Structures are given as structure tokens and as C-alpha cells.
Amino acid sequence: MGEQTVLITGTSTGIGLEIALGCARAGWRTVATMRDVSRAERLLAAADTAGVADLIDVRRLDVTEPGAVDTCVEEVTSTYGRLDAVVNNAGAGHLGTLEQESIDDIRAVMEVNFFGVLHVSRAALPHLRASRGRLVTVSSVGGILGQPFNEAYCAAKFAVEGFMEALAPLAATTGVRVTLVEPGAVASEFIANVGIDADAAIDAAGVYGPALRAYLARTGQAFAAAQSPAAAAAVVVAALGDPTPPVRVQTSDAARTFVGVKLADLDGGAVSRTTASWLV
Structure with a gap:
């Protein structure tokens, strides 16, 4: 797989x-993009430790900027002559409810978590x-x-x-295979990046x-037993x-059990009972 390129x-x-x-590690030429390349140190250090730094190419990309997306994809294909896979992973958490946030707040969530995926996929x-x-899209x-x-976040996903x-x-x-990857609770900075003060909220x-x-109490318990980022990532690499590959x-x-509630719930009652129990 040494000649194959993934973005x-x-x-x-x-x-x-x-x-x-x-x-x-699997031999892909890996174009690792992020909004702020000054935050690449952790990835580059880990790649050096793993002996794969020569396969990592860090590039700036904000998925909410369609012109930047087009330019990035074209530059990658120009550099490597091909693009064999894309992993849509960029996203942002959000906590709020409809009466207490603006429609613009909700639009911003959609821009990152939905339209960002479309910009990259289209290009x-x-x-x-x-x-x-x-x-492959991380949902x-x-x-x-x-x-x-999680109304806005769930709507985007x-x-x-x-x-x-x-x-x-x-x-x-x-000839293009499309796959959705569905993590549950993952012990990463995703929740911390939501950036709320619990008591103030x-x-x-x-x-x-x-x-x-x-x-919030229930969510804290769920994330205390969260899956590691590496374990979730291994499913994407596989x-x-x-x-x-499967579509989903x-x-x-834990994620399979959780999703299974919905996929076997024709009238919505099981989902409502499950999520209602989180609020008391």
C-alpha cells in the first residue's frame, strides 16, 4: 500500500x-490536515516515535472554506499523482437546546459537521x-x-x-466505496472542546x-468508561x-448496542424511553 494516498x-x-x-503504520502516504498546523507537534512526535514520520504530510485545511478544500485536494493529487481514500473526521461538539441558542449557532454546527463533510467529499x-x-466519514x-x-449536533450527524x-x-x-464509522463515547479532547462551564450552563x-x-452527570459517567481514540481509529483503518467494507x-x-436500540425501534418508543432516563 506504499503508493496509496489518504487525506x-x-x-x-x-x-x-x-x-x-x-x-x-499500514503503509499509506498520509496527508494529515488540520485548521491550525501549529498544533501538529503531537502528531509529528508520535509519528517519529512510531517510525512513520516520512509517511506523514501535514497540511492546513479548514473544511468550512470551500475554496481552501478544492485547493488542498488539487495540491495533494498534484503532489502524489493520485488520491485513494479520504477520511472525513473533522468535527466539533456542541451542547445546547433550541430555545437557548440562536439559529446562527445551529448553522455554525451544520457548517462544520455536515457541510464540511460535503465540501471535502465533493472535491x-x-x-x-x-x-x-x-x-470514509466519521459520524x-x-x-x-x-x-x-445535542439537537444541533445530532441534526448534523x-x-x-x-x-x-x-x-x-x-x-x-x-468503483468508490462509502463507509460511515460510528463511535460512541471516546476519551478524547472532543468533549473538552465543547467548552462549557457546567455550573454556569x-x-x-x-x-x-x-x-x-x-x-451532564450521566454523560460524565459514560465518558469515564470511554473507548480510547486509538481503538476507535483502528476501525477506520480496518x-x-x-x-x-460495510456502509455502516x-x-x-457499546456503540453497537446503543445504535441497535434505534435500528430495531419502529415506533420510536425505545429511543424515547432510553434518552428520557438521562434527564431525571
Whole structure:
């Protein structure tokens, strides 16, 4: 696989960093992109320790800038002559509820978590057709089950899931395999990057304060037993190397169990009972 090239978004921390390392270890020429390349030190140090620094090419990319996306993809294909896979990993967490945030706040969540995926995928698809390559998108169990105080984030991930599920059979007619990867709780900086002060948020939540307090307590417990970023990333790397990759794959038994509630829930009652229990 030494001649194959993969472009990965959002690689400065967490799952994205581990995907980049895993791909390089597997022999991929790995273009690791991030909004702020000054944050690349951790990835580059880990790559050096793993003996794969020569396979890591760090480039700046903000997925919310369509022109920058087009330029990055064209420069990568010009440099390496091909693009064999893309991993849409860049994303941002968000906590809030409709009455207490603006529509612009919600649009911003969609820009990063949904439209960013589309910008990168659209630019890459012609090159992936040429290589009969792979388009892998890191989604979330939140793209299957709607979760309280995650309305905007879940809406973005639901959109990603629907878009890629609809695209998969069409892309396959041209030799491109599309896969959604669904992590559950992962011990990364993703939650920390949401950047909320819990006590202040509860105080500001008004009528929703008690529910938010219970939700945050439950979420803290869930993340105390979270999957490691490396374990989640290994599922992505495996999908890239699978000759017949699935359209949808979860990264842990906990994620499979959680998603299974929704996929077997025809009337929505099981999901509602599950998420309602988080608020008391």
C-alpha cells in the first residue's frame, strides 16, 4: 500500500490523530490536515516515535472554506499523482437546546459537521473514481439516536448519515466505496472542546436546568468508561483496508448496542424511553 494516498481531516488530536498514525503504520502516504498546523507537534512526535514520520504530510485545511478544500485536494493529487481514500473526521461538539441558542449557532454546527463533510467529499470524488478508492466519514452514534441537549449536533450527524447512506450505492457504481464509522463515547479532547462551564450552563438553562444537571452527570459517567481514540481509529483503518467494507460500522460493543436500540425501534418508543432516563 506504499503508493496509496489518504487525506484525513481533523488530525491534530483524538481520533483523527490516531487515524493518521494508523494509516501511516499500514503503509499509506498520509496527508494529515488540520485548521491550525501549529498544533501538529503531537502528531509529528508520535509519528517519529512510531517510525512513520516520512509517511506523514501535514497540511492546513479548514473544511468550512470551500475554496481552501478544492485547493488542498488539487495540491495533494498534484503532489502524489493520485488520491485513494479520504477520511472525513473533522468535527466539533456542541451542547445546547433550541430555545437557548440562536439559529446562527445551529448553522455554525451544520457548517462544520455536515457541510464540511460535503465540501471535502465533493472535491475528492473525481479523484476517488479514478483510483476506485474509499470515502470514509466519521459520524457518531448521535447520527442514529437523537440525544437531549445535542439537537444541533445530532441534526448534523443525522444529515451526514442520510447523505452518505444515499450516496453509497451510487458511488459504488463508479468503483468508490462509502463507509460511515460510528463511535460512541471516546476519551478524547472532543468533549473538552465543547467548552462549557457546567455550573454556569445549568444556572442559565432555566426551566431545563434540572434536566441538564442530570444529563451532564450521566454523560460524565459514560465518558469515564470511554473507548480510547486509538481503538476507535483502528476501525477506520480496518475499513480502509477491507476489500468489501460495510456502509455502516460501529467502533465498540457499546456503540453497537446503543445504535441497535434505534435500528430495531419502529415506533420510536425505545429511543424515547432510553434518552428520557438521562434527564431525571
